[in-house]
Amino acid sequence: LMVHHLAGGSWGALLRRALESGVRTLPLMAVLFVPLLFGLQDLYSWARPEAVASDALLQHKSLYLNVPFFGIRLALYFVIWLALALLLAWWSRQEEQTPEAIRRRLGLLSGVGLLLYGLTMTFAAVDWVMSLDPHWYSTIFGILVLVGQLLGALAFGVVVITSLARFEPLAGAISADHLHDLGNLLLTSVLFWAYISFSQLLIIWSGNLPEGIVWYRHRLQGGWEWVGVALALFQFALPFLLLLSSDLKRVPGRLGIIAAAIFCMHLVDVFWIIMPAFYREGPYLHWLDVAALIGIGGVWIAVFAWQLKGRALLPMHDLALQGATEHG
DSSP states (O other): OHHHHHHOOHHHHHHHHHHHHHHTTHHHHHHHHGGGGGGHHHHOGGGOHHHHHTOHHHHHHTTTSSHHHHHHHHHHHHHHHHHHHHHHHHHHHHTTTSHHHHHHHHHHHHHHHHHHHHHHHHHHHHHHTGGGSTTOOOTTHHHHHHHHHHHHHHHHHHHHHHHHTTSTTHHHHOOHHHHHHHHHHHHHHHHHHHHHHHHHHHHHHHHOOHHHHHHHHHHSSTTHHHHHHHHIIIIIIHHHHHHTOHHHHTSHHHHHHHHHHHHHHHHHHHHHHHGGGTOTTSOOOOHHHHHHHHHHHHHHHHHHHHHHHTSOSSOTTOHHHHHHHHHO
16 A cells, blocks of 8 residues: 555555555454463463573573563554554545645655564564574565565455456446556566565575574475475466466456465465474464464454445545546
8 A cells, every 4th residue: 555655556546445444454453463462472482481591592582582572562563553554544534635735645654654664564574473483583584574465465455356346436447457457566576475485595595504494494394395385386386377468467357366366375375484383293284273264364354344345445536546547
């Protein structure tokens, strides 16, 4: 959403309401994070005093990796993200009355917001995911998480738009050229994700240092390697080949299926990044893993749909939308 406010373009005008609805679910995610705070010792070895007492490296990192400071950082992340979400939503409504002035505000906010989000999400990726393996580190891990979020959000937005493309007002505004643009953005995001993922692997593999390879050792053996192969095939190779086709990108149903597949594989990617920290002998799918995905995902989708219904699907005051309807 902030990229659209900075760069403009009809693609963002068509996705804008879906993206704004996603942003407005952030308070729900803050609430859903609270139960995790009661299970930190089950999730993180650095949160267990006996583990820290017997590990010199954890003692060395304890100034940063400790429960009180973790909680302070967590609160700071959500305060910043909620503030950005509030301003994006509030000014978006005001834009309908004074479009020129508010449009400049949204652009300025998005420029600062992208910097803040990149910084806070990098630290959050370290806190929440990288510290599951506290002996491992990667300087590219934050951008890997950010690019995965970009790919997942864009794919989800395309699924929403293509699903509603048959109905007004989208039916009268969206064209094959718009779908082609969205397909090209998906293709670029897939390539960007593959580039960052391969860069991390190549750098760590070529360095061949024990503290670096432990993360991949857990994910490239015991059956986890086949999950990695599936990601390489179905989150990169197959979408890359399909999205090269202009014909596929210009049909809503076909583009929506490709985007839905990318989004599903993004969920698999998150699973592959996180779960080997707990199941190092090989892939294991507990019924609670599926229940959590359906339960939390279902609640999120319900709130998202409620937010999406609350406003017109097309921001008629957006100059990029005027270009989109002319383009169509």
